[in-house]
Amino acid sequence: MFIRLREEAEDVLREALSSLSLPTTDLGIEEPPENVPAVLASSVAFRLAGERGAPPPQVASEVASEIDLAESDYLEEVSTQGPYLNFMPSEAYYADTLEAAGERGYGRLPAQDESVVIEHTSANPTGPVHVGRARNPIVGDAISRTLDLAGYDVARHYYVNDAGRQIALFTWAYETFAESDLPAPERDRADYDLVRYYRKGNSFLETANDEAREEAEAEIEALMQGLEAGETEAYERVSRVVDRVLGGMQTSLNRLPATFEEFVKETRFMRDGSTEAIVARLEDSSYAEREEGAWQLDLAEWDIEKPFVFLRSDGTSLYTTRDLAHHEWKFANFDRAITVLGEDQKLHASQLEAALEILSNDPDRLTSTFYSWVNLPEGGMSTREGTGVDLDDLLDEATARAREEVEDRLDSRIRDDDLDESDLSRIARQVGIGAVRYDIVAKQPTKAITFEWDRALDFEAQSAPYVQYVHARACGILAEAGRLEGSERDPFAALESMPGTGEDGRAESSVDTEAIDALDTSEERALLETIARFPAVVETAAENLTPHTIATYTREVAEAFNAFYRECPVLDAPEELKESRLALVAAARHTVANALWCLGVAAPESM
């Protein structure tokens, strides 16, 4: 609704300015501050004051009186407040918002007819996923969902490093060391089991004498040569380690949940010959040069000082070389590619982009988006060194603390809905994991996060449970009125449905969306205005790849709902008003549920 309202405001303003022979290049459309009783405003008058030779407030009223709202459906009135033009919406705006948000799939934008592959996480399969890495799946999954809701055809890929030096080292260590030399695994799972060999291998190479180290290096080197040559035996040796560790890591990621359409292995681009072909094409390019036996690209034209080595002097390819083949493959199969990367990858990403351009690809089809680290107060996290908090531990702790909260609240609970054991587990999981995800996705990815248990697991205030609670309250009211729809009727079939939201199917609500007139309190209007903005919020978040703005929005809806909840009784209202308010509650519920869905946070029907 808001998107169309904004378009109408732009149209009428542009026409008014044209008829006054004023420039229409910058309309100055903006959202006014809270205390201004308008949904949209313009500050054009400031810019035109010089040209008109009149003070801004006077220009504003001249423009305002030139504006014609006769053709406009959603604009009711234009007024001025000093230099500002303020736009008020019509009854139709509120009525159509109530109707649109009455749909379970409210917020979904028209299909874009554009396929997008989003690569995220892609952590090296060397050991359990730790919290330092957790920002990648959480942000990546939220971006995927947001793009899906915004109408794109989304595929999520995890790019598996099964060809690098670290992996060869890992495989060698796994084949070399005996279990009896290792500490007990932290969990009975493949990633926790095997990471011990990885750590052992690394520490061995750091401390071994020259002779032993050279011997080990030779074995690792031989394995890498085997992979480069596409030998099946080398591939199978590596796969034995990689597949098992990756399987364990997936178990962690699935808890978030972060799932993928495809796990794309690096070796695929060695075995099919495409990496070799890339090397040949790059060698032919005018940017290529040979330096001590290795091949590199001079990227000075792209303001990149460091030459980009794409072939080692021993003839093996590098990660980035294979990634070039990988990206050409993405371009062949999708319209656009998005990659979510840690900030340490920035240089690599710009080199990749330049090299893709040298290979005659359109670099605009690739967008890389970066996030900063999640660090511990005492420093960074590392799989190799075994420092850091495992994602599993964080999720376990989050769920346990959430469970305590639910149990503590059981006694003082007013609502008589008899939560049983399975409800307790469900709520603990939804709230605990939701809180972790929300805490991470709500922040601008450019800002570094210092991980602190108490802050990450605060269930009050600006947190997932605050928003989830609003959803549960709305569901409580709807259930009481017999209007709770079945959640399994998931409109978002493209990506998997949220865990734990499936309840028994109930009849679709039949709310009276025409009784908008009954909703005349400021709280009801403010809630509708907030709900109306949701599609615009999705659009902007998808365009800019900024899911944190959706988190900010969920808080705004939640606050507006709580104000409404406080001032406007629903079930005890007179019949006609009750119907209208039930429609509003359903609209708010869909908005909150779908916004949370974008973030990958569960929307509980009770808690």
Added chain:
RNA sequence: GGGCGUGUGGCCUAGCGGAUAAGGCGAGAGGUUCCUAACCUCUCGAUCCCGGGUUCAAAUCCCGGCACGCCCGCCA
């Protein structure tokens, strides 16, 4: 040393050219015979890192500092 990013009340965070800088945590005071108090209301608290500049208008843009993070490998 060079490059990229970040600096907002004691702490965390939103805002990133326009109307008195918006919330949370914290501290203090209230609110439940009434749809879930994981809630709400009120009070306290900010030279938006520092110094210049551009603009009618700067937390927001530009330049110069300072602090912190990340990168600068024939690693990924």
